[in-house]
Every structure is written in C-alpha cells, then in structure tokens.
Amino acid sequence: MGVNLSPMGLFVQKYGGTSVGSIERIEAVADKVATFRSEGHDMVVVLSAMSGETNRLIELAHKIQEHPDPREMDVLVSTGEQVTIALLTMALKKRGYDACSYTGGQVRILTDNAHNKARIQSIDVERMRKDLDTGRVVVVAGFQGVDDQGNITTLGRGGSDTTGVALAAALKADECQIYTDVDGVYTTDPRVVDSARRLDRITFEEMLEMASLGSKVLQIRAVEFAGKYGVPLRVLSTFEEGPGTLITLDEELEEMEKPVVSGIAFNRDEAKLTIRGVPDQPGVACKILAPVGEANIEVDVIVQNISAVDGTTDFTFTVHRNDLSKAKGVLDRVSNELGAREVVTDDRIAKVSIVGVGMRSHAGVATTMFKALGEDNINIQMITTSEIKTSVIIDERYLELAVRTLHSAFNLSEATGV
Template identity: 75%
Template sequence: MSLFVQKYGGTSVGTVERIEAVADKITKFKAEGHDMVIAVSAMSGETNRLLGLASSISDNPTPRELDVLVSTGEQVTIALLCMALHKRGVEARSYTGQQVKILTDSAHTKARIQDIDVSNMRADLSAGRVVVVAGFQGVDEDGNITTLGRGGSDTTGVALAAALKADECQIYTDVDGVYTTDPRVVSGARRLEKITFEEMLEMASQGSKVLQIRSVEFAGKYNVPLRVLSSFKDGPGTLISLEEDDASMEQVVVSGIAFNRDEAKVTVIGVPDTPGAAARILAPIGEANIEVDVIVQNISADNTTDLTFTVHRNDVEKAKAILKVVCDELGAKDIKSDAKIAKVSIVGVGMRSHAGVASTMFSALANENINIQMITTSEIKIAVIIEERYLELAVRSLHSAFGLDAQPQEEN
C-alpha cells in the first residue's frame, strides 16, 4: 500500500463528465489498496470568470477580497468530486485550505505556504477515506483566506505530499509529461522519461508552463518524487527526482528548451557609476513585489553606466513609475522599456561536463540572423533575450542544434 497525493488541474476537472472520469481513476487506485489525497484546481475558465466579475466592479479590487472571491472556484470542485466518489461507494471528505489548515503568510494573491496541519487528513486516511483538498488556497495566522498565485494548486499538491511524507506526488494535467520543448512550437518535441528537480526548476523558471516554480522548489527541498501525467490517456508520464548520476544522463548535454513570451526589458540610462546605485534602483522594485530576472550593467563611460533588467510584461509600467522617482534622486538620464522581447533557454545537467555548449547555442542563433540582446547563465542553463518575433524560429533551431529531435538511444 502506498500513499499518493494526486493533483488534478482545471482542464482535468473542467466539466462534470471530466470530474466523473477523475472519480473513476481515484476509485481504481483506492481499490488497489492505496491511500489517496487529492488536490484540485477550479474548473477550467472559472478563475478567469471570477476575475472578470471583479474587474466589472473595480479596476483595482482589494487583494484580500479578491482572494475571498477566487478561492471559491476550488470549493465547487472539491464538493463535486466528493459527490462523484460517494456515488461510487468511496468514502471521501472535502476540505478547503482553511479547513485543512494550510497556513500561509499574508501576501494576498501571492501567498507562500508556511505550515500544514495534517491531523485531520491523517485521521481520515486511517478511517479509509479519500481526502479531497482545495488547491491554490490557504489561510494566514489572522484567519484571512489567501491564494498562492496562478498555478498554485501544483504547490498545494506537492506541499501536501511533503507534509504527509507521501510515496509520490502525481500531477495530472492536459499533457502526458514534460517535453523537450513545447510540441505546439516543435512538432518533433519528445516526452522525457525522467528529469532532475534542478533541470525542472530551471525549465519552469525559464518559461515552461507544465509546473509552477514553487511546486518544483517544494518537491526538491523535501525530496518528494514528482510525476507529471495526463488525465486523458494512460502512460508513464515524466518522473522528476533528485537522481542525476544515471549514466544515460551523461550522454545528454541539453534536456530541454524553455521559453517565455511574457518578458519586458527596462533600461535605466546614465546611472552614476557609484557604489550602491544598482541597489537603490532595484530595491524599490523588489519591495513592490516585482520579480526581476535578467540583469546586465554596461561598462562605465564618462562615470555613468546603463542598467538593464527584465520583468514580467504586466509589471513594466509599474516598474517604470517606481523608477522615475528613484532616477530623479540618482540623477539618471532616462528610462526606456521594450515589451517586444522573449527569453529562450537551454537547460541540462550535462552542461556541467561538456564544453562548447554556449558556442553551439550562439552559432545556431547566428545562422538564423537572430540577435542576442542579453545573456544569463547558471551551471545547467544558458538563457538569452531576443526579439519576440524570432522566438519560435529560435526554439526550433536550438532544438535541432542539440539533437533533441532524435529519439534517445536504446540502452544495451
């Protein structure tokens, strides 16, 4: 007998018929003797519907009330799924994040999980029940409902698995695993049988939409085996784990190509080249909860320099408004932005032990006359900022350059 935590995304529970299909799947696992904890998203489109209602009332709704509103989507799903399980003779009990108690900080719409009380879930599991938990939500120490940000149900599922010390956390979605890149962009993209937490974290942070970044962080921190599976067809999916010393991994330089269309570039021109200038520019950006990604500072000329960084496209105007005040204080000359950029990244643990990876990447882009505007690297990643119009061409050329179109060699 194993303890599985399963998470079902919005498309997996998007209709009553799909909820019934999920209930069938859970019933099968339960019949095999497994303990089951289920985390679910709102039905597909529901969160957007609720956000639309909010925007029809106010252009700037209070974050606390927004969390109260959007958290109701998952409450519908947990109730319907439990009803479907009861119909199949399976005992089940639903819990909101508040009822579990998934304790978070008080950062409304972007809360982080601090602790989970597993006592009620343990009692239900011991009584033979399936536990169904609303994803995406929690409660702060003052009893306010909080939400974890888009994709937060993934984080709920992994956090539950960590707290309960589950044997595996299974993320059911509309794709059958993690691919070398988005199959909608590259028809020859392949499903990966396994990938390390480190690689998956880089791919998620660089734009892969399969899993939310925080869910991968949780899984890696607590060593929760994580498997991405399809709700709509059977298959082994992709296993994400700590293991990276497998001999086959040494043969693979790059595991995948990630990309992000949601980037915008901000440049502060003519910054006085003095100690602390960069901190004075970026500190208020961080305090406004705007995430900064790639950062480049040019070589000083005439005792001034240009500082360029990327933010999410939705945050660019907010960032510029903040910077105007800071730059006036610093005496910087100007602020410019460009929202027509994209980020493309190559990721792979094999990059640690292979030379020439960067030159292969840059040559592939140069052969397509794609100009690189910014570069950032880590041990297992190289990311570049390019014009958005060249994004798909860049992904296809890199996918081919690193041999990701070819099927992996069979083991002897």
C-alpha cells in the same frame, strides 16, 4: 498504527480546473481515482474549482469593490473548491468507494494570514491518516487553508499544485501526481518545434528554470516546495493515458540519464532598456537599479558594457513588457540626475534559454549554443548564465528559428538513456 508492509503506494493526485470542469469530467476523475484505489493504493485527491468558477466569483466581487477586501475575497473564492470536493466524493461513493471531503480548514492546512497569497505553515495529517488506514479516499480542497485565528485563507492562483505537494510532503507520499491538460514536460514548446519530445524525467532545478521561462505546466512554488522536501512530482494528462514526466532530485538520476541539455525554454514577455553614456563611476549600477526596484519593477537580465574611451558606459537590463513604460519614466529621471546621454528601449526582444543539469560538468555547452545561433545569423544582444542555464536575448523575429536551431543542435528529438 504499526509499520506499513504493503507494497502499494500512497499517491496524492491533483486535478486542475479543466479536469473537473463539468459533471462528466468529475465522473471521469472518479473513474481514474477508483482504478488506483482498486489496485490497492492509498489515495489523497486535491481539487481545483471547476474551470471558470473562480473567475465568476471574482467578477461578483469586482461588481462591489474595485479592490475587494482580501479576507472576504478568500471567504468567497474558497467556495469553488468546496463544491468540487463534495461532487467528486459523491461520485466516488456512487462507485462504492468510501471517501470523505475536507476543506483546507478541516484538514487542517495552517497558513500565515497573508490573504490571497498565504503560505502553508503546517498540515495536520492525523485525520487523513485515520481515513487512509480505513481504506477511505481523502478528497481535499486545493488552494486554501486557514490561519491560526480560523480565518479562511487562499494560496493565490494556481495554488492547488502547492496544496498537492504540501500534502504529499506531510504524508510522505510516494508520489505527487499533477493531472493537467498536457501529457508531460517537453524539451520545448511542440507548437514551435514539431519534433519536441516529452521528457520521462527532469530534475527540480531544471523544471524551475523551464517553468520560470514560460513553460506553464506547473506552478513554480509547487516545484520549489517539492524540491525542498524531495517529493517526487509527476505531471500527467487527465485526458490521455501515459507515464507523464517525473520530476525528481538530481541525485536520483543515473549519470548516463543526464542529458547535457534537457530543454529549450523561451519567452516574449520582456522588454529591454538601455541607458547610454553613463559616467562610469563606482556605484553607478546601484544608482540606476535602486530606483527601479523601489518602483516595484522586477529586473531580469542585466548587462554593463566596459567603459568607452570617453569614460562613460552603457547599462542595459530587461523588465516585463507590462512594466516598460513605468521603467522608462524612472530611467529618464535617473538619466537626468546622472548626466547620461540617452535612454533607449526595445520591446521587440525575446529570451531563449538552454536548460540542463549536465551543463555543470560539460564544458563548451554555451559555445555550441552561440555557434548554432551564429550560423543562422542570429545576433545575440545580451547573455546571462547560471549553473544549469544559459540565456540569450535576441530579436523577437528570430525566436522560432532560434528555438528550432538549438533543439536540433542539442539533439533533443532523440531520447536519451531513460
């Protein structure tokens, strides 16, 4: 096939359910793709199902089985993307562009056989390469694959992002562009802070912390995947023009481009449990947390206070709010066994985090955070830190205030070098 000397790029573009939610929107996506193609770029397009369609199919299944058979569920819901790839390909052909649609099984996107949550194992790029070499736009169903027995599998909800990134990695694309209904990644939620600013760039690590903390722009697995394979990932709006936010490797950012803090993430999904007056013995943390893990409850922030004079300690951790009553039940049992004083819970908490790769090389970032919150009389209940993130648990009532205060304390409204 020879070396590609073209200055043009190979782009993988992924459009979500709202972007292909009607015939009119599919036509608009075709216009967008056609523009890129007419500029000379090689184009691979990954689509979700029309918004609402996947839920419609799931409801049909639930009318039959409360817990539908996982293999058949994948056969059922994978039809949603198959519809949109056919329709977009027709719309491209109408515009005079050569195009061809492929299901996950046709590409072929090989996965393990974990139905409803399969993981991609390999992608056969030969057929796509041949199409691209002839100038054809390749349109691929997101969210789905096929196991080595030819059974249809799906990657789980939101998995179309992962399909886009995986195709970009396999094809060594210049960029994977995720089109969605927001125009990029923001320093924080614009609904909370008016002056929140769209970031031009962010690193994969920062994006992961932002995503896992409630900025639901991108699927976490897709970001991990892109980071692992170094696929430049761009988040853009389907409905507005603009450069979006480019998510890249840390090394690709100039030192001067690196803000100390890139954004403020937050969520209200957690609840706090404290077991009071636990005899402070070696292994006590394990005795408390092991039964919680066995009950399939995920624990987030964990804090153990130093021993009190009576030789007991307090042990606090947070779980998802949905798991609170289940966790309370487990902890009451543990409390009895350990002879602890009491178990108290609080679901009126919120987590606020500052995220930024610059924190690695800048001391005092956490101090600035604590100082700013202190000046607003916001009491910090728990603290947890990682290399590029510092999180605090506070009273839920002060969440908006804390986010605004921190956004301002780290000057996030002002654009940096990029």
